Amino acid sequence: MRIVLLGTPGAGKGTQCKRIVARYGLQHLSSGDILRQQRIEGTELGEAAQTYMDSGALVPDQIIVEMMVDAIKKAPDVGFILDGFPRTVNQATELSKSLTSANQKIDAVINLKIDDQVVFQRMAGRRSCPQCGAVYNIETIKPRIEGVCDNDGAKLIQRPDDSNEVVANRLETYHLQTEPVIDYYKKNSSTVYDFDANKDAEEVSALVFVKLDALADG
Ligand code: AMP
Helix, strand or coil: CEEEEEECCCCCHHHHHHHHHHHHCCEEEEHHHHHHHHHHHCCHHHHHHHHHHHHCCCCCHHHHHHHHHHHHHCCCCCCEEEECCCCCHHHHHHHHHHHHHCCCCCCEEEEEECCHHHHHHHHHCEEECCCCCCEEECCCECCCCCCECCCCCCECECCHHHCHHHHHHHHHHHHHHHHHHHHHHHHCCCEEEEEECCCCHHHHHHHHHHHHHHHHHC
16 A cells, blocks of 8 residues: 555644554655654755754755655555655655656545644644654653653653744645645545544544555455
């Protein structure tokens, strides 16, 4: 299965991806995670992405497309789930071209829909591990010890791009540049499934699994 997961920041893409990966064995390809890793490693790509990421703007298409096409080529035959990519119609078009040339296509697009107001509430409580990238929430996904990562004991932080002002920018960017990607897929005959991501994550996963089980059974 080759899946695209779309949704605003804070819609629960990371959580849903983990569950989908655990159930179907797909490779999780998150453009945000790959970029953050590049920044930790101090690569040229990481440095080029830094200012865009910290302000909530999108990193230029050319950089992202090259990075993700490369990751997709290395993915196992069982398939992958794209998280945070494509984020513009241009990225989606370039992705389609690359897949078509390998005789592949996107089998399903999962679209997590959520109210902006709920996003602000969720992001305010979000805490991340600067070492392993694990994500917690002070209300809903608490670590075993407050403020400390369960995986590696690092002190949890609020990511600079989770501040209110940056979240507002990211939402605006999403509505302007990423929502048209959903129409792109609807027009190009990919199967698009909409889910109400205002609901809690368990409920959303159950609904997602119903659709993906049917797809996997083919
Ligand atoms: P995320 O963790 O997916 O919300 O991504 C964090 C940041 O990385 C975004 O706010 C963008 O600056 C950048 N980014 C991630 N994916 C993309 C993409 N597909 N296109 C452009 N910029 C991206």
